[in-house]
Amino acid sequence: MNIQQRTAKTLSPPGRSATPDVAPAPREEWLRAREDRLAVTYEHVGVGIVEVDQAGRMLRVNQKVCELMGHEAADLLGRSIFDETLPQDVAQDLGQFTRQVAGEIDRYTIEKRLARKDGSYFWAEVTSSSVRDASGNFLYAVRVQHDISSRKEAEQARCAAEERAQQLVSIVESSDDAIISKDLDGIIRTWNPGAERLFGHTAGEAIGKPVTILFPPGREDEEPGILARIRRGERIDHYETVRRRKDGSLLDISLTVSPVRNGEGRIVGASKIARDITDRKEAERKLRESEQRLTELFAAIPAAIYTTDAQGKITYFNQAAVEFSGRTPALGSDEWCVTWKLFNPDGTLLPHDQCPMAIALKEGRAVRGAEAIAERPDGTRVPFIPFPTPLRDSSGRITGAINMLVDISERRQAETQQRLLLDELNHRTKNNMQMLQSLLFSAARTAHSEEARKVLNEASARIAAMAAAQRVLYGRSDATRFAAEEFLPVVCQTIRQLLPEARIECGAAHGVLSNDVAMPLALILNELLTNAVKHGIKDHASQGVRVSLTDQGGRLALCVEDDGEGFDLEQVRKTASGLQLVLGLARQLRGTLCVTQNPSRASLDFPAVKI
Template sequence: MRQGAVSAAPGTRARTLADLDQAAIDLLPVGVSVCAADGAPIRWNRAAERLWGRAPRRNEEAERFGGAWRMYGVDGARLAAERTPIFEVLAAGGRCSAELLVERPDGERKAVALTAEALLDEVGRAVGAVVCFQELAERTAPTPSAAERRARDLLEALPAAVYTTDADGRITFYNAAAAELLGGAPDLDETRWCGAWKLFTPDGAPLAVEDCAMAVTLRENRPVRGAEVLAERPDGSRRPILPYPTPLRDRRGRLVGAVNMLVDVSEQKEAEARQRLLVDELNHRVKNTLATVQSLAFQTLRHTASPEAFRESFENRLVALARAHDLLTRRCWQGADVRDIVSRELDPWTDGLTERTRVEGPSVELTPRQAVALALVVHELTTNAVKHGALGAPDGAVSVTWRREAEDDDARVYMSWAERGGPAVRPPERGGFGSTLIRRSVAGDLGGKAELNWAPGGLACTLEFPLRG
């Protein structure tokens, strides 16, 4: 494109853009358009419409700095908005002349001489611009074939980022998806190899643009695959990208350029990170579960007198552990509420009869580790109540209450288990595994303490432990 520099001469002063009369500009034989300070077209004449083959939409973002369907340099390179003469005039406040190609919606291209001049207010600020288009009838503009237009329109419509270069690596085309991915529009025929602001290897080391995949493709005349990079955008954000540069050759097989498709793999990377986290978490949970099962098996075996008694006690404890895991699974292992934990252990033995159980307390969310520990503790208390306590008697009942208290930003849970209406209770002659498990679980997994009181009216147990986030 032959384009002169913006003239330092002041632009035309106009009090308002309305000073330009529509009827007057419609009489002019050349195309004339008027745009606002942001480049949006607000007025144009019939000659401009005939030249453009269309009427632009007023005050539309996509119509800024033009009016034509598309504009190209005389070399056929498409002009980005910030490289148009209108943009330069509005930025500098002067005058500019250039020759370029205007493409109509039907694909026909016309060579035009364009002159743009800024409209200035009283203090010399650009409030808009007047643009004149004069068709260069003696010059035949290279009009792409129908196949070329379809190919270009297809690339424009693709959601994937695509751009092309010539044999020297200068970018000759890019679509909207490429501009969005890279965070800006590259300068056609100036930017080489890649439109990214900066490039880095996957481990964060700087990568020279002349060593990028597109540069290798053009230098070695071969496609490049699997060369992942981090592309830094002008705002500082980085995107992991997989480029797919492929050479373009003419009919004789000579290299004339390359096409590159950029695939943003950000979502894939995030999914892989989540998967690694889930696998690590799963391994951790499996190890903890196996350790718990091993401990339950060993301690149950030590405190039972026969294989039958071992099987019954061990199976019941595994069922309690499974119920706790099922509850956590329903919540995606984010935690569990105290009420759900207690109810799941008591309901199978009371058939949900509220006169035999009282479960009362606020909503308190426990971590997965706390939830499993509390489930095993409540299971031991429930099993003891069924075999030796209130739940084994027709009129027996159990009350389970809890409260949450905060002390200097350290929230703690206080829980009480109280039985009544059962047989007379006396302390055991020697501690069994159930009471040992309760104390160890509360101390080790909950970080608190447990007290068991074998009162004549029924077993009472109090738990106290910190509420961890």
């Protein structure tokens, strides 16, 4: 039986029974009126009603459906109910509707989301009922839908609140910090596992007890002050104190205490988070001890030491720095150096922002080998050597610098005294060598034997060569080493004076000679030049001797070359006393003598001085 058939049998016109003798005309009017009332009711009922065929197409919709969907009725008719369903909700509705059309079920209810014309959606509770003919065949379905968005939002809000609450519970339970709540009388109300680990009391042992069970003797007076602040609505952040464990041991903790309010906003208690800071306190203690030891060490060092920040502002200085500079530096305002004024070694003014400490900070490098002069407020000046070194953090960023100023006044005085002594020694040595050379020269002139005159003249020439090397060596501030370009010309000039007929060309000279090398090398050069001039040169007008001293990859090479015929070293080795002297001195220098006849050349190769 369809719905129209059931309606015709159960409804009668008002005031009359449903009998066959009813007049046709009044009955038709009554049915028409009834249908009109049903149509009005259908349109204005407070729920959405949709009639759909077995394919799910909308055959009829009431006004409430149009209001919910934001469409005109004409826009919805013929469209599938699944087109307006959010994709993620289609499968469940379609599955139930398919069973309904197949006759497996006559009714089902589902919650799903329906899209509006403007793109938004709302939650609807849909009840789908079958309408069948007398044979039970599916004709259409009537779907009644209610807007349940408000309920869904409330459910979602409740679920979210429950989830947040559960998250908070999980956080509290899993926190490594002790999280405790207490009422305004200081009685413990909650106690998390972190509190049990930190203080040793179980929740059963702590809850209901006064929080003062955690206070060591002498600190009970802290609690009234904390509760008073909580009652005023204050929050206490990072309050560092000491508490007692169950076993009686003490620990340093940091407390954060916050008021707890009820639903009416009234303060009913407090929550506190306690964090163990024992390790941090111990580290701070060790740091203070380390800083104290460092301060004591700096104070004990007999040299001016100070530090700056990354901008060059003075942050620390020791007492030696005060004595050195003749003033007390101003922390945070003095820059770059603790001194009153600075000068370069030549006496010119050195601006503080150009001093070695400023360079070290600006260029990020340690400065070594610099010298400067500090002037005190009383006008006295102090020569010194600075040792500025940048300080960096773990990431390599410059955080400041440290500098040590070494007073070299005594060293300067010692150097001056040493220079005077060296000058005196040089003067006396020069006079003695000149006297010895004069005695040898006089003896050679008065000697009756030609052999004696020869020996005395050779000795005089050797003394002259040694004197030339000595003048170069002791004419410098550093008497331990000197340059080859200073040594070679002086020795060559001395030999020219002894052999005026010779044409001696002094060539390239570079390298560094030590004091130990200078004298033997001067004697070797004298012997080789004398031998070349006397035995190698036949025509002094057209022939000459060339000499050079060069550094060749860490070894020095002395080369004497003439325009003569040369000689065979092996043939004259045993008979020429001068060459025997050269060979002996070459061994002393750990060198090798090499002689060639074409070209005529004698060369000595020996190790250079390491700088």
